[in-house]
Amino acid sequence: MENLPLKRSGIKIWVIVALFLTSPAKLSAQFFDALVPGEVVVQHAGSIGFFSVGAGYRVFKNKRGNVDMNYGFVPASKGGPLHILSAKFAYRPFEIRIKDWATIYPANPGAFVSYHFGKEFDFYWDKSQYEKGYYWWSSAIRPHLSLSNEVKLHGKKIVRGEKIKSITLYSEFNTNELYLVSFFQNHGDLSMRDVFKLGIGVRVGF
Amino acid sequence: MVKNIICVLLVLALFFVACNELEYSPNQAFDNDTPRDLNNKNIKRLLETEGDDTIRFVLSGDSQREYSNSKALVSAVNKMKGIDFLFLAGDISDFGLVQEMEWIDDIFSRLQVPYIGVIGNHDMVANGERAYRRMFGDFNFSFIYKGVKFVCHNTNSREKAFDGTIPNLPWLKEQMSYEEGVNAYVTVAHVPPGNEDFDNSVKDEYIDVLNSSPNTLAALYAHTHREDLFYPGAGKIPYIVTDAIEHRQFVLVEISNGKLTFETIRY
Numbered sequence: 001m002e003n004l005p006l007k008r009s010g011i012k013i014w015v016i017v018a019l020f021l022t023s024p025a026k027l028s029a030q031f032f033d034a035l036v037p038g039e040v041v042v043q044h045a046g047s048i049g050f051f052s053v054g055a056g057y058r059v060f061k062n063k064r065g066n067v068d069m070n071y072g073f074v075p076a077s078k079g080g081p082l083h084i085l086s087a088k089f090a091y092r093p094f095e096i097r098i099k100d101w102a103t104i105y106p107a108n109p110g111a112f113v114s115y116h117f118g119k120e121f122d123f124y125w126d127k128s129q130y131e132k133g134y135y136w137w138s139s140a141i142r143p144h145l146s147l148s149n150e151v152k153l154h155g156k157k158i159v160r161g162e163k164i165k166s167i168t169l170y171s172e173f174n175t176n177e178l179y180l181v182s183f184f185q186n187h188g189d190l191s192m193r194d195v196f197k198l199g200i201g202v203r204v205g206f
Numbered sequence: 207m208v209k210n211i212i213c214v215l216l217v218l219a220l221f222f223v224a225c226n227e228l229e230y231s232p233n234q235a236f237d238n239d240t241p242r243d244l245n246n247k248n249i250k251r252l253l254e255t256e257g258d259d260t261i262r263f264v265l266s267g268d269s270q271r272e273y274s275n276s277k278a279l280v281s282a283v284n285k286m287k288g289i290d291f292l293f294l295a296g297d298i299s300d301f302g303l304v305q306e307m308e309w310i311d312d313i314f315s316r317l318q319v320p321y322i323g324v325i326g327n328h329d330m331v332a333n334g335e336r337a338y339r340r341m342f343g344d345f346n347f348s349f350i351y352k353g354v355k356f357v358c359h360n361t362n363s364r365e366k367a368f369d370g371t372i373p374n375l376p377w378l379k380e381q382m383s384y385e386e387g388v389n390a391y392v393t394v395a396h397v398p399p400g401n402e403d404f405d406n407s408v409k410d411e412y413i414d415v416l417n418s419s420p421n422t423l424a425a426l427y428a429h430t431h432r433e434d435l436f437y438p439g440a441g442k443i444p445y446i447v448t449d450a451i452e453h454r455q456f457v458l459v460e461i462s463n464g465k466l467t468f469e470t471i472r473y
Contacts, residue, residue, distance in 0.1 A: 047230070182306070197227050
């Protein structure tokens with residue numbers, strides 16, 4: 001009985017390996033193509049660094065979904081040093097086209113997860129130090145909810161460049177589960193303005 | 207075209223106005239407007255105010271994630287007469303975040319009297335130690351008010367995995383020894399001795415250090431979210447634990463003619 005989970009995971013690994021070996025070369029080329037981001041992202045603040053840089057991917061058939069992978073840094077002079085990785089997702093339900101030179105995405109709901117590096121931030125609380133459930137949250141992993149708005153400037157009209165397809169300016173509000181718990185527990189004594197934090201950024205599409 | 211640009215700018219402006227707080231990380235140790243060195247400032251303010259011969263102060267604790275109840279505490283204390291200051295004896299924050307400490311300071315700075323923070327175990331998680339140190343000050347500190355020395359110290363041993371450094375006994379010994387101009391000693395900390403989060407391997411020695419000053423009046427704590435009173439060691443010195451702010455309760459302490467009395471206040 002004790003071996004069973006091990007056996008199962010063993011089988012899983014072989015299935016994945018078999019898939020890679022037997023799949024046509026074209027498929028894996030597509031797979032690696034998909035890893036090349038469509039956008040480069042630079043963000044200021046927004047709870048994932050004083051500045052963060054990352055790669056942006058358009059997802060879904062209608063290209064309305066967005067996944068960003070960012071690395072952020074907070075220098076000592078701004079309350080750090082902190083090193084943060086974040087994986088962000090957002091969806092654009094609304095778009096307003098302004099002729100052929102710009103598109104506004106007025107409200108894009110999203111969610112992201114941030115991870116803080118460093119020994120003071122615990123992924124799992126040390127079992128020798130704390131009983132299970134002593135602190136219920138993780139100090140390293142922070143889930144966030146976000147709402148952003150974007151103005152996308154279409155490259156041909158704006159920069160007349162061949163390589164740059166678009167330049168997008170955005171602002172993004174986010175909160176995290178710890179702020180939200182505080183907000184709901186103290187109804188009326190903390191405001192939305194207290195718990196939502198701002199970030200601004202640029203994404204350049206290629 | 208111009209109309210469109212204006213439209214775009216208006217949308218952006220609306221979002222900026224809605225929220226002006228640029229946050230670099232919830233774990234940042236400070237932001238642009240984080241107050242600094244609050245304890246020293248508040249102690250300075252306390253020593254500058256003239257009062258009567260009686261020392262009267264509030265022992266409260268565990269404001270963690272309790273903004274509504276903290277507001278109620280502040281308005282209750284503001285209605286009382288003759289209060290000199292308030293101790294917020296640890297767990298000022300719940301998650302060790304500077305934002306929480308700022309929210310709490312927004313509320314407690316509305317007290318008519320100064321408040322003095324003491325570090326709790328929750329204030330030490332994540333980047334909390336750095337946030338707390340910059341905003342409130344040292345983890346171990348003391349001040350003398352009307353001849354009584356208040357010795358505030360860190361007893362959150364579990365946060366340093368019971369490595370023997372917390373509580374800092376050599377520092378405490380020095381603080382509790384005879385000092386000219388001091389008639390009495392009162393200690394304040396977060397985790398009471400005997401609690402599972404206290405380093406009980408040094409419990410007896412700790413109690414001995416506190417009790418063996420020339421004149422210890424009381425040792426004050428929070429943390430357990432339950433009021434408690436015990437007289438450890440051989441002495442008659444009360445170890446008083448206040449209930450938490452979530453239960454809308456605090457301990458009012460009075461020192462008059464060298465004698466210390468206390469009562470539980472509900473609000």
